[in-house]
Amino acid sequence: MQLNGDIMGGSAANKMPLLVGGKRVDGRGVEDLRNIKIVARVLNDADGSAYIEWGKNKILAGVYGPSECIPRHDQSLYRAVVKCRYSMAPFSGMEEHGRSGPNRRSKELSKVIKEAFENVIVSENFPKTQIEVYLEVLQSDGGTRCAAVTAAAVALADAGIPMKDMINAVAVCKIDGEMAVDPGKEEDNFGESDMPIAFSPRTGEVLLFQMDGLLTKDELERGFSLARSASDKIRQLQVDAIKKVYDEPREERFLVISK
Amino acid sequence: MESINEIKRDSLNALLAAGKRGDNRGMHDYRKITIQAAPLQNAEGSAIATIGKSQVMAGIKFDVATPFADRPTEGVLSTSADLLPLASHLFETGPPGDESIELARVVDRGIRSANIIDLKSFFIEDGKVLAVYLDIYVLDHDGNLIDCSSLAAMAALMSARMPKIEGGKIVRGEFTGKLPIKEKVVTCTFGKLGDRIFLDPSLDEEKGMDTRLTLATTAQHLCAAQKGGWGTFSEKDILNALDISMQKGKELRALLPQ
Numbered sequence: 001m002q003l004n005g006d007i008m009g010g011s012a013a014n015k016m017p018l019l020v021g022g023k024r025v026d027g028r029g030v031e032d033l034r035n036i037k038i039v040a041r042v043l044n045d046a047d048g049s050a051y052i053e054w055g056k057n058k059i060l061a062g063v064y065g066p067s068e069c070i071p072r073h074d075q076s077l078y079r080a081v082v083k084c085r086y087s088m089a090p091f092s093g094m095e096e097h098g099r100s101g102p103n104r105r106s107k108e109l110s111k112v113i114k115e116a117f118e119n120v121i122v123s124e125n126f127p128k129t130q131i132e133v134y135l136e137v138l139q140s141d142g143g144t145r146c147a148a149v150t151a152a153a154v155a156l157a158d159a160g161i162p163m164k165d166m167i168n169a170v171a172v173c174k175i176d177g178e179m180a181v182d183p184g185k186e187e188d189n190f191g192e193s194d195m196p197i198a199f200s201p202r203t204g205e206v207l208l209f210q211m212d213g214l215l216t217k218d219e220l221e222r223g224f225s226l227a228r229s230a231s232d233k234i235r236q237l238q239v240d241a242i243k244k245v246y247d248e249p250r251e252e253r254f255l256v257i258s259k
Numbered sequence: 260m261e262s263i264n265e266i267k268r269d270s271l272n273a274l275l276a277a278g279k280r281g282d283n284r285g286m287h288d289y290r291k292i293t294i295q296a297a298p299l300q301n302a303e304g305s306a307i308a309t310i311g312k313s314q315v316m317a318g319i320k321f322d323v324a325t326p327f328a329d330r331p332t333e334g335v336l337s338t339s340a341d342l343l344p345l346a347s348h349l350f351e352t353g354p355p356g357d358e359s360i361e362l363a364r365v366v367d368r369g370i371r372s373a374n375i376i377d378l379k380s381f382f383i384e385d386g387k388v389l390a391v392y393l394d395i396y397v398l399d400h401d402g403n404l405i406d407c408s409s410l411a412a413m414a415a416l417m418s419a420r421m422p423k424i425e426g427g428k429i430v431r432g433e434f435t436g437k438l439p440i441k442e443k444v445v446t447c448t449f450g451k452l453g454d455r456i457f458l459d460p461s462l463d464e465e466k467g468m469d470t471r472l473t474l475a476t477t478a479q480h481l482c483a484a485q486k487g488g489w490g491t492f493s494e495k496d497i498l499n500a501l502d503i504s505m506q507k508g509k510e511l512r513a514l515l516p517q
Binding site for chain 2: 043044045046049056058060061062063064067085089090091092093094095096097100101132134136138139140141252254255256257258259
């Protein structure tokens, strides 16, 4: 589904100006994130859940586990197996109705997201079990994988799964020759480079790293530094979301979406 | 799993014999219902409905499509339902199973047979018609997904905007007005255990009950029905259920956006 601009492989062949006098198409500066809102525990049956609005992205994360790993040949005698499914709703994009079911893009993203979490979940505590992470993109606006990782970390924390860190992800891009954080849909489609990164904010380790386009070594360094300071801001929102669950205990939980 | 359902069945039986339900509802009461209209912007229409702790989202997308050969001038309505794995520990990933196909078809049948969308007005040019896709996304499962889904579907259709069409193509992000909806279709689902019939079964009740009856109604008519499960209903049961559905239908329609 190539309708959300969130694919790797944006082209530099356009001439649309993306950076004018330090301002980006949506008025942000190069270090500014879009608006992010995170709410933890919005579902009743899931062991943990979270909902994130990041720009116009609207993503729901649900976690089950640790529970018996099925089928048994997937089991590990030494640790919990992390299973992840990233999926886009057929009505999530601006363009045509999407096809349901996994495609090559969603399978790749599920894989890299799973691998990011395998590094932070203390999985050796739960041999022979599985931890399932489900990510549903209800509305896409560029940067869904980063928003999904950020929401998934909150859902895992909500499920009480021990983790070494509260991780998140953010992308950086190159627009009109300048590095900028958190590309929106146009910047994703027409920018010169797109580089999603997930950090473990505590240790600084890189857990998810993808990139397309052309960058110099200096630009890569500038990208890392932009992403790292954005990541620290996002972490605070994640921690606040989890705190709120316990500050305002409730019997029933509902997903409320801002218009 | 089966033995747990047997225990649930026994306790449900005991409660019903005393004229009670687990959550102190009357036999013909719904749990709390909420509806959020148009929470999404990329979809042409959307809604979230909740009944008790069940939560269902519905999304509407329009596309240009080829008409069916036997109806060359009519638009296409296509309904699907996804029981998302995050909605319940009972749901699994993979292609749609029996339950989600039945859910989509029951919701679709009410909307289709009441003719609430004028598919003839969806003709664009020879070989091109507008298709409306209704996708039901089950987010949280606490029983009675059929009624919850049909409320979400109806609210999403009522919130839907007609896309602008130019040169046989949809101009995304531009609209010509609301999707005209002639009537509001709602469903009422009943559970039955022994000879006792109750409205809006919760997940616990669904696990213990014998059988299920769904009636879809407009303000005047019955427009679709579905029996599920291995038990049976008498003719009188069904006629009684229709009386209750017509009456409850008014309350459900009042909850939908006007």
